[in-house]
Every structure is written in C-alpha cells, then in structure tokens.
Amino acid sequence: MRALTQLVRFGWEQALSCLFPVVLFASLAFTQIVPLPFLARYDWMLIICLLMQWWMVRSGLETRDELKVITLFHLIGLALELFKVHMGSWSYPEEGYFKVFGVPLYSGFMYASVASYLCQAWRRLKIELMKWPPLVVVVPLAAAIYLNFFIHHFWMDVRWWLSALVIIVFWKSWVIYEVGGTRYRMPLALSFVLIGFFIWIAENIATFFGAWQYPNQTDAWSLVHLGKVSSWLLLVIVSFLIVATLKQVKEKSPARVNIRQVV
Template sequence: MRSLKQLVHFGWVQTLSCLFPVVIFASLAITKILPLPYLSRYDWLLIICLLMQWWMVYSRLETLDELKVITVFHLIGLALEVFKTHMGSWSYPEEGYFKIFGVPLYSGFMYASVASYLCQAWRRMKVELVKWPSYYLVVPLAAAIYFNFFTHHYLIDMRWWLSGIVMIVFWKSWVTYEVNGTGYRMPLAFSFVLIGFFIWIAENIATFFGAWEYPNQNDAWSLVHLGKVSSWLLLVIVSFLIVATLKQVKGDYSTKMRMEENNNIPGGGKCL
C-alpha cells in the first residue's frame, strides 16, 4: 500500500508540474474541435499561452527566475522552428497574424513548456544532482547538441556520436529526488531517456490535433516515426543541461553572497 501511495503521490506531483503542457494540449484539442471566432487558431493559441504564463507567475506557481529560464527556451525554440520549417522538416499550414517567417509565435511555448515542467518538477521534488560534470564539459556539449539540429542539414549528422558522449560524460551522474518525504535516486542518463520518450508521445498527440505537420502527415495523420525519439532525447538533454547549469550558477552565487554577508557581520566571521 505504501508503494501504491507513493506512486499516486508521484503522479500527482508530475501532473502539477505538467500544468503548462496540459493547458497547451487542451487548447490544441478545443480549438481543433470548436473553431473560435474573430482570430485564427494559431493566434488564439498564442493568446491562451500568454494568459497561462501570466497566471502561473501571478499565482506564484512559477517564480520570476523560472520565467527567465522559460523565456530563454521560448527564444531558442522559436529560432529552431524558423530554421526547421524553412528546411521543410515540418510546417504550419494554417493562417495567422502572429507568425514570423511562417512560424506561429505560440510554437515557442511548446519548448517553453518543457522548461516549465523541468523547473516545476525540480522545485516540487527537491531534485539534486550527484557527481555533476564540470561546466567546461556541460556547456560545450549542450551547445554542440543544439547546433547539430541546424548543421546536420549541411554536414554529417552527429546525433548518435553526441548521444554516446552524453552517456560517457554522465555515466557516473545521478539525480536524487523526494516523493512525499522519501528520497529516491535515478541514473541521470536514464531520466533523459524517459523524458524524451514521453515527449515523443506528447508529440503524437500534438500532431494529431494539428499543432504542426510532418511531410508524411499532409494527407492524413500518422504516427510520428520512432526515430524522432532520438531528436527529442537530445532536446531534453539540452533543456536539462541549461536548467541545471543555471541552477548551479545561481546556487554558487547565493552561497558566495551568504559567505560575504557572514564575513561582514560582527561575530559572523570564520570559526577557528
């Protein structure tokens, strides 16, 4: 019974952490079944995403620091979308006022929702990293993975090499987390695979409701190729590395500030 309770509690925390993605999926479904008046579907989706983002910050479900991280992901995702649609990887066939180079602005929120989930789950489950590699390995690796999404159209696709490097770099890394006060741990590389697989499932749901279209879905919807899991796995890795690095930097900065404050307080210096 305890294991069942822990599983239910874990599912509830995950549901709360996925609030932003759930709203996006619900909006995709509703606007697909019930067209809204006055504006195009893509424009309504942007308005819904903006209102949801405002509400999450206003209700303190997200902090201002998390909003900054999410904004970074929105810009990174939008840049990737513009390039990929230009290369014909997928398309947004519907009309809309708020589009840039054929890409609706709401699409950036789909990437931002991944960051929102990571930030929410990180805080709610008290995630900590064990044996996290050096910044000098993590930052170049994240940059190489991201730029490979662009360069593989012109040069050799390095995704499998990069995946192998990820396994080597994070082989000894673990992630610890709490569920209802009980601590657990998981190999970090395995957590990447799990999140990437569930995002692939979410991608099938999104394309079913017309969030975007792959070339093989122009005439009728079909299951997204399983090979896309590797792409989402790498994207999740980039997302996780960015969030983790920012949290590490902020943690180091906060520790430094506390030490400086203690050194400036009478009687709060170093203990001998």
C-alpha cells in the same frame, strides 16, 4: 501499499509539474474542435499561452526566475522552428496574423512548456544532482547538441556520436528526488530517456490536433516515426543541461556541489 502510495504521490507531483503542457494540449484540442471567432487558431493559441504564463507567475505557481528560464527556452525554440520550417522539416499550414516566416509565435511555447515542466518538477521534487560534470564540459556539450539540429542539414548528422558522448560524460551522474519525505535516486541517463519518450508521445498528440505537420502527415495523420525519439531525447538533454547549469549558477555554492559529489 506504501510503494503504491509513493507512486501516486509521485504521479501527482508530475501532473502538477505538467500544468503548462496540459493546458497547451487541451487548447490545441479545443481549438481544433470548436473554431473561435475573430482570429485564426494559431493567434488564439498565442493569446492562451500568454494568459497562461501570466496566470502562473501571478498565482505563484512559477517564480520570476523560472519565467526567465522559460523565456530563454521560448527564444531558443523559436529560432529552431524558424530554421526547421525553412528547411522543410515540418510546416504550419494554417493561417495566422502572428506568424513570422511561416512560423506561428505560439510555437516557442511548446519548448517553453518543457522548461516549465523541468522547473516545476525540480522544485516540487526537491531535485539534487550527484557527481555533476564541470561546466567546462556541460556547456560545450549542450551547445554541440543544439547546433547539430542545424548543421546536420548541411553536414553529417552526429546525433549518435553526441548521444554516446552524453552517456560517457554522465555515466556516474545521478538525480536525487524526494517523494513524501523519502529520498530516491535515478541514473541521470535513464531520466533523459524517460522524459524524451513521453515527449514523443506528446508530439503524437500535438500533431494529431494540428499543432504542426510533418511531410508524411500532409494527406492524413500518421504516427510520428520512432526515430524522432532520438531528436527529442537530445532536445531534453539540452533543456536539462541549461536548467541544471542555471540552477547551479544561481546557487553560487561550489562547496555544496562538491559535497554532493563526495556523497
């Protein structure tokens, strides 16, 4: 019974952490079923995302520091969207006033929602990291993973090499979290895989409701290829590395990190 209770508590904390993504997907579904007046659907999505972000900060569900992280992810995601749409990886076929080079501005919030989840879960589950690699290793690795999303269009795709490098670098790293006053730990690499898999499920939901469209979904919706899990896995790793790095810089406590590494 205690294990079941802890599982329910963990699920509840995860659900609260996913508030922004849930609202995002619910809005996609609603605007698909019920056409809203005056503006195009993509424009309404931007307004909904902005209002949601304002409410979360206003209500105290997100801190101003977390808003800064989320804004950074919005810009990073929007830059990736502009490039990928230009290269024909996917498209946004619907009309909208707030589109830049074929990319609706709300699309950056899909990446920001991942950052929102990470920040919320980090605070709610009181996450700590054990044996976290030094920044001189983490920062170049995150940069290389992000740049590969661009470079592989012109050069070889090294995602599998980068994935192997992630396993090597984080082989001894653990994430510690708290549920109901009890501390648990999980291999960091496993947490990457789990988050990436659930984001792939979310991607299927998003494409079903027309958030964006892959070339093979032009005539009719079809399941997103499982190969996309690797892309989302790497994107999750980049997201986690950025959040973790900013958290550690914010703490400005090298001694605290060293204590965790000893533990």
